[in-house]
Amino acid sequence: MSKKLFPIVALLMVLALVFGSLPVAAGNAAQEAGYGATLATVQERGYVICGGNASVPGFGFLDEAGDYQGFDIDFCKAVAAAVFGDAEAYEIRPLSSQERFSALQSGEIDVLIRNTTWTLTRDTEVGANFVHTTFYDGQGFIVRKADGINTLEDMDGGTVCVQTGTTTEANLADTFAARGISYEPVVYEDVETGWTTYEEGRCDSYTTDKSGLVARQTLLSVPEDHMILDETISKEPLGPVVRHGDDQWFDIVQWTVFATFFAEEHGITSENAADMMAATTNPREMSFFGAEGDLGVKLGLSNDWAYNIVSLVGNYAEIYNRNLGPDTATYIPRGLNSLYTDGGLLYAPPFR
Amino acid sequence: MEKTHTTQQATIPFWRDERVLRVLGQIIFLIAVIVFGYYIYNNMITALAKQGMTPSFAFLNQTAGFDIGERLIEYERADFNKRAVLVAVLNTVQVSIVGIILSTILGVFLGIARLSTNFLVAKLSSIYLEILRNIPLLVLLIFWYTGIFITLPRVKEAISLGTSIFISNRGMVIPWGIPTETWRAYLIVLGVGIVLSAIVNWQLNLVGKRTGRPPLVTLWTIITFLAVAIIGWIALPQSPLTLDLPTLQGLNFKGGYTFSPEYLALLSGLVIYTAAFVGEIVRAGILSVSKGQIEASRALGLNAFQTLRLIVFPQAMRVIVPPLTSQYLNLTKNSSLAVAIGYPDLFAIAGTMHNQTGRSVEVIALMMGIYLSTSLITSVFMNFYNKKIKLVER
Structure with missing residues (x-):
């Protein structure tokens, strides 16, 4: 009896020691939401995981080929382009509205882009940080x-x-x-x-x-x-959401959104981005492209991060028209979702 | 002799002493469990703290801010979250109790039918049991809801049974009594009726014991109660209830009482599914009674129904009750699948609350606590009943 029991007891002792001495929460590196941790995790993994929607045409849905398409999905691609220079380095986790915040809190996803409304409770008690709104809805x-x-x-x-x-x-x-x-x-x-x-x-x-x-x-x-x-x-301001605690990752997602605004404002599109980058003499555009200064490095990314976003995914107008424009089945007039110069609410802070 | 024994004892090192090891093993196991439990708890607290959150149940005393479609008690959006929890618990308890009663009746009927000597009855019953036991409950619920209740005619083309019962895909509306001023007085009259009929029942049983010829006890008990109820109704100056007939006004039926399609679908699904299991348990119970008992009872001149009621069932109950308890628990817990078809049960409301407040850990802990308590209460009640009917051993 005791001889049979001994290995089990020994095993349990070892387990107890291991669990007892482990640094708390080391089981899931993504839960370490300290500064810079999310970017490190994402870069090590090789792709970004976005929480998304699978059943709202225009915003996040599966097309006939089984690929995710939509406005929110494109912003996930933009984050992937900013981090990796590869707009396909992403994975979508389809989440129900109930699951989404738990998935974000637990570190199962890096960023939540799923028609999520910015509210005070969510910003505080839910432990979520809302970056700039990508779509003003009601x-x-x-x-x-x-x-x-x-x-x-x-x-x-x-x-x-x-x-x-x-x-x-x-x-x-x-x-x-x-x-x-x-x-x-x-x-x-x-x-x-x-x-x-x-x-x-x-x-x-x-x-x-x-x-x-x-x-x-x-x-x-x-x-x-x-x-x-x-x-x-x-008022339903919808935008990407990140976890509390990692300001660097917050900045990356925030400025990815601003980069699409900036590109539209300056007429930079996925088609002319390469030419504009070579030809521009505007100092703001030069620092946007990374030809001058080190804005990308400040974010912890490569200096051509914004160029990658625009050339691989497009500016805000391109993303909007591709998914919600007049040629789509899900046409929504731009309304508030226009540049401030056109009477809308899209206004990117200076890229300097 | 004794001395050699003790020296022998001393030579065995403690790590080879079976008695020490046994205790030691248990202590170590206990420590491992506690350390593991503490680890995962601490992990949660630390992870929450990193996001600036501390577990707290203060949200229960905050305004809920959402509406609940079906409720047994008054509730509005400005009420506290704890009131919403109460509404949800009552919904769950109500559907569970009605479900348990109906599935027991249907299940007993099916169990007996499966053992019937009538070929058709036995086969139909076994086909029912075999099919329904092997379909997942969620599939059944979705089938009842989106396949049957939602595809009923729309509210403007509602099917009417008689003049004032209407069935549509908004549910079944039936006439309902509205309490008037005398309703409270009438409740007292009913209370008196219950006391009186209990006294009659007791006295008649005494007569039965004394004379050995019991009069029709149940019949007289019911007659007493009904007599008091009817006399009270007539004697009161105003009748205690007025009839409220449903009529179609605007978008929906007004008046009467509405059984929503969500409630009906949930109840049908739960009853039909659980009854299949209850049926099998009843069959097993009946088969556990030895054949000699039935033969003896027939030889004494009892008819088939009397044999079932007086000889077979009392003995079968001892086998039936323990597994039946776990079916009742299953039914209660399975009612949480209501969330799939939009019935506001505990799980659905907890989900809403979790999302409105962001208190995932607390809401889920609360929900687990409530389900656990209802299950334990059911168990305690059924164990008490089991003790009462089990074979008295001397």
Whole structure:
């Protein structure tokens, strides 16, 4: 008995010693969210892992070939281009709205780019850091034309389908309570189930960000039978999110976003980037391309990081038009998502 | 002799002494478990602290900020998170209790049917059991929800049963009583009725014991209760409930009581699935009663139903109850799959709360605690029942 037991006991002792003496949290290097740790982990791994969406056309979805496409996916590619000079050095983890923050906190993903709204609670208690907004959105409602609903007040006594784990769910409650409209929410974890039941008539309306409504309307069996109400009940600034604690990685993702703004403002596109880099005499553009100064090095990257972003992925306008432009099925007018020079909100700080 | 024994004892080093090793092994194992537990706990706390977070349940006393579609108690978005948790727990408990009752009835019926000598009844029952036991519950739930309840006619083309029951893909609406001012008084009348019928039951049982010829105890008990209930209803100045008939107004039915399609789908899925397991347990229980018992009972002149009720079931229960308990626990825990079809049970509400507050660890710990408590309460109750029916050994 004791002879059989001894190896087991010995093993347990060794295990106890090993676990006891391990530096805490060494099991997952990505959890070490100290300054510079994320970049080191990413570079060692050889690719960036982005948390994304798999079911919102225009923002993040799987195409027929099984590849991820969309506005958010392109920003993941831009981060990969900045870090590796290779826009394909990325991997997408499709996450539900419930899973996304846990995945970010635990270090399963490096950056979350998944139609995520910037709020104070998320910025603090959730332990997330929002970089600059890439898409200014607002919550809207889609209804069946035949129901004769034109304003939110017409929805009194109706049923609204909504996805759980979103700011949408709370906005819906706030707005309807403030206006004294009675309604019954039906809350789904899975966005597909929500849309199916809306289409079958379980709900009078489905609510989410307007961009999501436009995108999903194209997938309904008869898109013309539905319409999106004019009213917008919330501000939904959507952008990439990183973990608390690693300011260097925050800066890299932040300036990747600004690089796309800057490129659009200066007319630099994926096609003319090489020519512009050779020809430019503008000091700001020269430091942007890395021909002058060492902006890339300051971020911990190579000096041609911004050039790589623009030449491999494109400027903001290119990314926008590719996914949400007039030639796509998911056309959304640019509105607030225009450069400040065109009356929008996109304004990059100086590259110096 | 004794002296040699002690010297022999002394020569065995402690690491080869089986008695010492046994205790030592357990102590080391315990230490390993504690160290491991502490390690993972500390890991979590450190990782959270690095992101400036400390575990706290203070969010329970903050405004919830979201609405819940189905609730048994009053709740609105301005209520605290703890109220939302209560709403969610009640939803889970309600669907579990109704599910347990219905699946037991259906399961007992199926178990007996499978042993029937009638070929068709036995075969139909075994086909049901074999198929339903082997389909994952989640698949069943999605099937019931998106395949059946959601594809029912839309609310404007609702099927009407009689004049005031309507079925559509918004659920089933039935007429419902609305309490009036006399409702509280009537509750007291009902309480009196229960006490009176209990007294009648007790007295009649005494008569039965004394004379050896029990009168129709159950019948008289029910008659007593109904008599009090009816007299009370008529005697009160205003009838305690007024009937609220559902009518289609605007987008939805107003009035009456609505069973949502999410609730109906969840209940159907749980009942149909669990009943298959209960059926098999009942069959095993019945088969465990020796054949001689049944033959003896028939020889005494009891009919088939009496044999089942008086001879077979009391003995079969001893085999049935322990595995039945675990089926009840399964049903309660399986109700968390409601999240897939939009029913606001504990798991779904906890998910929402987790996302609104960002308190993943706390919300999940709370949820685990609640599921654990409900399961333990069910177990305690079933163990108590098991003790009551088990063979009395002397």
